[in-house]
Amino acid sequence: MADADPRPNVLIVLTDQERYDCSAPDGPPVETAAMDRLSSEGARFRQAFTPISICTSARASLLTGRFPHGHGMLNNSHEADAIRPNLPAELPTFSEALAESGYALSYTGKWHVGRDQTPEDFGFSYLGGSDTHHDDIDDAFRDYRENRGRPLDGVELEETISTGDDPESDEGTLVAAKTPVDVEETRAYFLAERTIEAIERHADDGTEPFFHRADFYGPHHPYVVPEPYASMYDPAAIDPPESYAETFAGKPQVHENYLAYRGVASFDWDRWAAATAKYWGFLTLIDDQLERILDALDTHGLTETTAVVHASDHGDFVGNHRQFNKGPLMYDDTYRIPLQVRWPGVVEPGSARDEPVHLHDLAATVLEMGDVDVPASFDARSFLPLLEAGDGDADGVDWPDSVFAQYHGDEFGLYSQRMVRTTRYKYVYNGPDVDELYDLEADPAELQNLIDHPGYADVRRDMRDRLIEWMDETGDPNRGWVPKLLIEASATE
Numbered sequence: 001m002a003d004a005d006p007r008p009n010v011l012i013v014l015t016d017q018e019r020y021d022c023s024a025p026d027g028p029p030v031e032t033a034a035m036d037r038l039s040s041e042g043a044r045f046r047q048a049f050t051p052i053s054i055c056t057s058a059r060a061s062l063l064t065g066r067f068p069h070g071h072g073m074l075n076n077s078h079e080a081d082a083i084r085p086n087l088p089a090e091l092p093t094f095s096e097a098l099a100e101s102g103y104a105l106s107y108t109g110k111w112h113v114g115r116d117q118t119p120e121d122f123g124f125s126y127l128g129g130s131d132t133h134h135d136d137i138d139d140a141f142r143d144y145r146e147n148r149g150r151p152l153d154g155v156e157l158e159e160t161i162s163t164g165d166d167p168e169s170d171e172g173t174l175v176a177a178k179t180p181v182d183v184e185e186t187r188a189y190f191l192a193e194r195t196i197e198a199i200e201r202h203a204d205d206g207t208e209p210f211f212h213r214a215d216f217y218g219p220h221h222p223y224v225v226p227e228p229y230a231s232m233y234d235p236a237a238i239d240p241p242e243s244y245a246e247t248f249a250g251k252p253q254v255h256e257n258y259l260a261y262r263g264v265a266s267f268d269w270d271r272w273a274a275a276t277a278k279y280w281g282f283l284t285l286i287d288d289q290l291e292r293i294l295d296a297l298d299t300h301g302l303t304e305t306t307a308v309v310h311a312s313d314h315g316d317f318v319g320n321h322r323q324f325n326k327g328p329l330m331y332d333d334t335y336r337i338p339l340q341v342r343w344p345g346v347v348e349p350g351s352a353r354d355e356p357v358h359l360h361d362l363a364a365t366v367l368e369m370g371d372v373d374v375p376a377s378f379d380a381r382s383f384l385p386l387l388e389a390g391d392g393d394a395d396g397v398d399w400p401d402s403v404f405a406q407y408h409g410d411e412f413g414l415y416s417q418r419m420v421r422t423t424r425y426k427y428v429y430n431g432p433d434v435d436e437l438y439d440l441e442a443d444p445a446e447l448q449n450l451i452d453h454p455g456y457a458d459v460r461r462d463m464r465d466r467l468i469e470w471m472d473e474t475g476d477p478n479r480g481w482v483p484k485l486l487i488e489a490s491a492t493e
Contacts, residue, residue: 004206004207004208005102005207005208005209007103007209007369007370007371008209008305008306008307008343008369008370009202009209009210009211009212009302009305009306009307010103010209010210010211010212010306010307010309010366010369010370011195011199011211011212011213011214011293011297011306011307011308011309012211012212012213012214012309012310012311012362012366013213013214013216013290013293013308013309013310013311014062014110014213014214014215014216014310014311014312014313015216015218015219015283015286015310015311015312015313015338016055016110016215016216016217016218016219016220016312016313017055017218017219017220017221017312017313017314017315017316017326018219018283018312018315018316018337018338019315019316019318019333019336019338020048020315020332020336020337020338022280022283022338023035023036023039023283023287023338023340024046024338025039028238028280029233030233030280030283030284031232031284031287032283032284032287033287033288033291034287034288034290034291034294035287035290035310035338035340037291037294038294038308038310038340038341038342039340039350039352040349040350041342041344041349041350042308042340042341042342042343042347042349042351043340043341043342043347043348043351043352043353043387043390044339044340044351044352044353045339045340045341045352045353045355045357045383046352046353046354047336047353047354047355047356047357047403047423048311048336048337048338048339048356048357048358048359049335049336049337049356049357049358049359049403049405049421050312050313050314050315050334050335050337050358050359050405051067051068051358051359051360051404051405051406052067052068052314052405052406052407052408053314053315053326053327053330053334053335053405053407054075054076054314054326054407054410055076055112055134055313055314056073056075056076056077056078056082056112056113056114057073057074057075057076057408058313058314058359059111059112059113059313060073060087060113061358061359061360062313062359062360062362062363063087063093063094063095063113063122063363064087064091064092064093064094064360064363064377064378065092065093065094065360065361065363065364065374065375065377065378065379065380066091066360066377066378066379066380067360067379067404067406067474067476068406068408069406069474069475069476069477069478070377070379070474070475071087071088071091072084072088073087073113073114074408074409075408075409075410075411075414076112076410076411077112077113077114077115078112078115078133078134078135079410079411081411081414082115083408083414085114085115085116086114086115086116086117087113087114087117089121091377092375092377092378093122093123093363094363094364094366094367095119095122095123095124095211096122096123097367097372097373097375098123098211098366098367098370098372099123099124100123101370101371101372102208102209103208103209103210103211103370104125104202104205104208104209104210104211105123105124105125105210105211105212106124106125106126106127106198106202106210106211106212106213107119107124107125107126107127107212107213107215108126108127108128108129108191108194108195108198108212108213108214108215109129109130109191109194109213109214109215109216109217110129110130110131110134110135110215110216110217111126111130111134111135111137111215112134112135118135118137119213124213126138127140127194127195127197127198128140128141128194129141129187129190129191129194131187131217134217140190140194141187141190144190145185148184148185150181150182150185155179155180155181156180157174157177157178157179157224158177158178158179158180159176159177159178159230159274159278160174160176160177161174161175161176161177161271161274161275161278162174162175163175163262163263163264163324164263164266165266167271172263173221173222173262173263174221174222174224175221175222175223175275175324176221176222176223176224176274176275176278176279177222177223177224177278178224178225178226178227178230178231178278179224179225179226179230180226181226182226183226183229183285185226186225186226186285187216187217187218188216188217188218188285188286188289189289191214191215191216191217191289192214192289192290192292192293194214195212195214195293195296196292196293196296198210198212199212199293199296199297199300199302200296200300202302203300203301203302209370211366211370214293216286216289218282218283218285218286219279219282219283219286219316220316221279221316221324221325223275223278223279223281223282224278224282225278225281225282225285226285229281229282229284229285230278230281231281232277232280232281232284233276233277233280233281234277235270235273235274235276235277236273238273238276238277240269240272240273240319241319241320241445242444242445242447243320243321243331243333243445243446243447244269244272244319244320244321244322245445245447246321246322246447247447250434250448250449250451250452251434251436251449252328252430252433252434252436253433254327254328254329254412254415254433255321255323255328255329257412258323258327258328258329258412259322259323261327261412262323262324262325262327263324264322264323264324267319267322267324269319272318272319272322273319275318275319276318276319279316279318290310294308303344304344304345305344307341307342307343307346307347307369308341308342308343309339309340309341309362309366310338310339310340311337311338311339311340311359311362312337312338313337313359314326314334314335314337315332315333315334315335315336315337316333316334317329317331317333317334318333320333321333321446327410327412328407328409328410328412328415328417328430330405330407330417330419330426330428330436331446332426332440332446335405335419335421337359339357339359341387343369343387346387346388347387347388347390348390348391351390351391352391353383353386353387353389354423355383355386355394355399355401356400356401356402356403356421356422356423357383357386357403358380358403358404360379360380361380361381361382361383362380363378363380364378364380364381364382365380365382365383365384365387367382368382368384369384379474383399385397386399401422401423402420402421402422402466402470403420403421404418404419404420404467404470404471404474405418405419405420405421406418406419406476407419415430415431415432416429416430416431416432416478417429417430417431418467418470418471418476418478418482419467420463420466420467420470421440422463422466423440424439424440424441425437425438425439425440425459425463426438426440426446426463427460427463427464427466427467429467429482429486431482434449434451435451436449436451437449437450437451437453437456437459437460437463438450439456439459464486464487464489467486468482468483468486468487471483
């Protein structure tokens with residue numbers, strides 16, 4: 001028998017629309033034992049961010065290691081107004097590079113990177129679990145439910161919350177509900193089951209390293225969960241976040257417009273608290289499935305040879321800033337993401353890093369883990385040296401002290417936004433409206449726009465300079481005219 005490949009296995013568990021704070025040590029009282037386990041047995045990044053807060057674009061960035069303007073999928077591929085319905089085939093991806101190097105790749109769950117493409121077009125073996133709204137790749141979950149005698153269609157939901165003036169109306173968008181199905185009949189359980197089956201198959205093979213992605217459909221809305229998760233959190237015990245005091249004064253007009261567009265202008269805190277309780281329950285349901293996956297690694301003796309990553313494509317407002325879902329609002333609620341990495345023997349248990357990293361830096365990091373060259377087309381940089389440094393100084397590592405992000409619109413319309421964020425400040429360029437500047441130390445809820453505050457003129461100039469540098473470095477097509485505008489604006493101050 002040939003010697004086994006010494007490179008590590010890699011397991012990425014990607015959630016859909018998970019807030020950073022829910023698994024943070026100082027966050028709300030959400031039970032996330034498995035995510036906490038990854039943090040205690042590995043490293044946690046306190047400053048991880050998505051390059052864009054919309055599903056297709058963020059997931060395409062993770063696959064290609066490029067910012068959205070580099071891969072061109074600027075909005076959701078399933079919508080009628082998709083700028084680009086599929087990822088250009090000529091773009092290098094980390095998955096294809098891994099497959100070519102000898103890794104066995106498998107994938108289960110949400111894809112949402114192309115209208116016609118599937119994970120199998122990018123080096124993966126797809127194991128099922130898609131839904132009809134975003135992907136409709138297969139019927140695996142539908143068949144699973146049929147075999148259990150609980151078809152997907154015809155389930156009567158309870159405790160429904162919908163957008164619009166009537167929370168129980170079926171005319172608006174479903175926000176949250178309780179489902180009468182068993183936990184074993186949820187898509188989250190099914191996706192964990194398929195992931196565990198993949199781990200078992202890889203354990204039986206044992207000669208080549210594996211890479212598996214488990215992409216959960218949640219806690220994205222609708223926050224529909226069964227018991228015991230539906231009543232796990234008491235809405236009466238959930239207090240409004242500080243950002244719920246949002247007045248929209250001095251903010252871009254689209255922020256307030258989004259209340260009506262999303263159908264939540266009439267929501268009071270009681271309704272948001274009920275929705276938040278279901279969101280938290282959804283996350284705990286997923287966390288319990290992650291625990292099952294981690295236990296499977298233990299059972300099959302793969303824990304010591306497998307790097308496990310948990311992250312999310314982007315966050316969710318869940319009533320913060322009085323908003324629902326996501327959109328052209330570049331707050332940390334939707335741009336800051338959880339990121340934990342456990343790699344026994346390499347990553348110091350219980351370590352934490354404060355360097356700002358991007359979601360798509362994972363593309364380069366995974367390739368370096370697998371001893372595979374990072375394509376020159378990647379904007380991503382491997383943060384493996386930060387992981388290897390533990391809690392200590394990352395000597396010799398030249399790491400940026402800011403992150404760059406963007407937004408190009410969704411079904412509400414197209415518009416141009418760019419963001420640069422340091423540990424303390426955030427600057428947002430809004431092409432058709434007022435720009436934004438926040439002092440995150442004095443105002444972590446991002447309520448006060450300081451863009452015209454005379455006391456922050458130097459900060460404003462510095463953040464604009466940083467934005468211009470990011471645009472130049474990444475080949476942003478807007479660098480041809482936006483920098484000139486920002487330089488001239490700064491010169492008049």
